[in-house]
Each structure stands twice: as structure tokens, then as C-alpha cells.
Amino acid sequence: MRRDIFQAIADPTRRAIIVLIALQAMTPNDIAEHFDTSRQAVSKHLRILTECELVKQDQQGRNIYYSLEIDKMKEIDKWLEQFRKIWETRFNQLDDVLLTIKNNKK
Amino acid sequence: MRRDIFQAIADPTRRAIIVLIALQAMTPNDIAEHFDTSRQAVSKHLRILTECELVKQDQQGRNIYYSLEIDKMKEIDKWLEQFRKIWETRFNQLDDVLLTIKNNKK
DNA sequence: TATATGCGCAACTTTTTGGTTTCGCAAATT
DNA sequence: AATTTGCGAAACCAAAAAGTTGCGCATATA
Numbered sequence: 205m206r207r208d209i210f211q212a213i214a215d216p217t218r219r220a221i222i223v224l225i226a227l228q229a230m231t232p233n234d235i236a237e238h239f240d241t242s243r244q245a246v247s248k249h250l251r252i253l254t255e256c257e258l259v260k261q262d263q264q265g266r267n268i269y270y271s272l273e274i275d276k277m278k279e280i281d282k283w284l285e286q287f288r289k290i291w292e293t294r295f296n297q298l299d300d301v302l303l304t305i306k307n308n309k310k
Numbered sequence: 311m312r313r314d315i316f317q318a319i320a321d322p323t324r325r326a327i328i329v330l331i332a333l334q335a336m337t338p339n340d341i342a343e344h345f346d347t348s349r350q351a352v353s354k355h356l357r358i359l360t361e362c363e364l365v366k367q368d369q370q371g372r373n374i375y376y377s378l379e380i381d382k383m384k385e386i387d388k389w390l391e392q393f394r395k396i397w398e399t400r401f402n403q404l405d406d407v408l409l410t411i412k413n414n415k416k
Numbered sequence: 417t418a419t420a421t422g423c424g425c426a427a428c429t430t431t432t433t434g435g436t437t438t439c440g441c442a443a444a445t446t
Numbered sequence: 447a448a449t450t451t452g453c454g455a456a457a458c459c460a461a462a463a464a465g466t467t468g469c470g471c472a473t474a475t476a
Contacts, residue, residue, distance in 0.1 A: 214320035215434080219389075226396060233452070245435055247454065266443040266452050274400065277393045280386065283325075287383045290332055294380065321464080339422070351465055353424065358463095372422050372473040 209279050212256050217241065218249050222258070222272060229262060229269035315385050318362050323347065324355050328364065328378060335368060335375035 213219055221235055232250060236243040250270055253259040258276045262269040319325055327341055338356060342349040356376055359365040364382045368375040 208322075210322075210325065211320045214317045216314075216316075217434090219316065223392070226393060231452075232454095241434090242436070243453080244437080248434075251454080268453065274393060274397050277390065278397070281390055281394070284383065284387055284390070286329065287332060287380060288387070291380050291384070323464090337422075338424095347464095348466070349423085350425095350467080354464075357424080374423065 207252065207255050209256050209258060209276060210283075212253055212258055213280070215249070217245075218253060221246070221249055221253070225259070225270055226272045226274065229271035231267050231269055235270070313358065313361050315362050315364060315382060316389075318359055318364055319386070321355070323351075324359065327352070327355055327359070331365070331376055332378045332380065335377035337373050337375055341376070 213222070217239060220239065224230065224235060224238060232243050232246050235250075236246040239246070250259060253270075254261070256276075258273055259270050260273050262271065319328070323345060326345065330336065330341060330344060338349050338352050341356075342352040345352070356365060359376075360367070362382075364379055365376050366379050368377065
């Protein structure tokens with residue numbers, strides 16, 4: 205089983221769950237009500253999200269509140285870093301071109 | 311078929327291909343040599359990447375050079391935006407806490 | 417022109433997923 | 447104490463994905 209963060213966000217329902225619990229903790233039943241699926245299906249998604257530590261649990265009596273481990277999202281950001289460098293470089297190159305054109309006009 | 315960018319980056323081989331062709335265009339054979347898979351398997355990955363417009367082709371004779379459509383990567387960045395807001399807010403809240411502590415000392 | 421090479425495409429096989437159903441346990445409610 | 451409710455876990459199923467094999471076509475090379 206791969207079960208890394210990229211695999212976790214591949215599924216649209218999982219992405220929706222992530223957004224949903226980003227701001228406030230919710231129980232599996234609460235979450236399921238927001239979608240067109242069963243509690244069990246949500247539960248499975250939550251397990252996957254838990255396995256890659258994207259989500260944390262907080263048990264209160266028989267209710268289990270799930271919330272987003274926001275720091276984990278930074279891993280995606282970190283991976284994007286290398287591309288951000290490239291697109292910023294390209295942008296700078298464009299700057300250079302514009303600068304050259306500008307200078308040539310003088 | 312889902313075939314969106316999140317599904318595209320879910321596969322580790324595909325992520326490796328993306329990194330590989332980010333800086334220089336390569337043919338399917340070139341790419342396959344970097345991994346422990348066949349050209350056909352790479353070809354399939356490239357097709358998926360092409361379908362979600364993450365990759366562009368440049369035919370030169372019988373060779374087809376693939377390179378990354380770097381702008382498409384910004385879509386992931388865009389999705390992350392909403393979480394970046396949250397983690398920056400949390401950071402600011404932490405700042406507030408520290409500030410409060412500091413002020414109380416006075 | 418004959419042969420070799422690079423490629424995409426389609427058919428097929430094997431894993432992996434996402435979902436449902438069913439179960440048992442623990443916490444609430446009656 | 448009996449019943450209901452919220453939950454995870456396991457067994458099962460259908461659909462999708464990843465990889466392999468075997469084409470056929472076009473472009474090089476001999």
C-alpha cells in the first residue's frame with residue numbers, strides 16, 4: 205500500500221472532506237451528510253487520511269471528531285517548491301527579455 | 311475517467327517523470343531508461359499526463375520529445391492557497407499569543 | 417528497397433480502489 | 447436492564463488503474 209499524501213488527495217471526495225474539516229472538527233456522520241455517500245464510505249476515507257497522518261481524532265464519548273492536520277499539507281507545498289523555482293525563473297527570464305527590449309530602444 | 315491533475319500526481323512514477331522533464335524535454339525511451347519500467351508503461355503515463363495537459367509534445371522526426379507544461383502545476387498551488395491562508399492565520403494567532411504574553415510582563 | 421528503430425494504440429491480466437453489507441463493541445438513552 | 451446510536455473492522459463486489467504483450471505505422475539507416 206502506497207498511502208502517501210499525494211494518493212490521499214487524488215480522490216475528489218477525500219479532497220472535499222479535507223476542505224470540510226479544515227476549519228472545524230466533525231464526526232463521520234456529520235461528514236457523510238455533506239455528501240452523497242454512506243458513513244461507512246466516509247469512514248474508509250478517514251482511515252486512509254489517518255494512515256497518512258493528514259487527520260487527527262478527538263474522541264468525545266461515543267462521538268469521534270476528525271480534524272485536519274494542517275501542517276501535513278505543507279508537504280505538498282514543499283514538493284511544489286521545486287516547480288515554483290522554475291516558474292519564477294521563467295518569469296525572471298521574461299523580465300530579462302523585456303529589459304533587453306527596453307534597453308535596445310535607448 | 312477522472313483524469314485530473316491530482317490523480318495525475320498520485321502515482322510516484324508519474325511524479326518522477328514530471329520532475330525529470332521539468333527542466334529538459336525527453337523521449338519516452340529516454341524517460342524509461344531512468345526507471346525500472348518498460349517504454350510502453352512510460353508511454354501510458356505520458357498519455358495520462360497529456361490528457362490532463364500537464365505535458366506537451368514536440369515531434370522531431372520519429373522522436374517525440376515530452377516536456378512539462380509548468381503552468382499547469384500552478385493549479386495545485388491554487389488549491390493549496392486555501393490551506394495556506396489557514397496556516398498563516400494560525401501563525402498569526404501564535405504571534406498574538408506571544409504578544410499578549412509579552413504585554414502581560416510589562 | 418530492405419531492415420531497424422521509435423512510437424502510439426488496443427487487447428489482455430493483475431492489482432488497487434471505492435463502495436456496500438454485516439458484524440460487534442461501547443456509549444447514550446429509555 | 448433493554449434499546450438505540452455512533453463507530454471501526456472485516457468480507458465482499460464492481461470498477462478502475464497499472465503493467466505487459468503484440469500489433470501497425472512512420473521515419474531513419476543500410
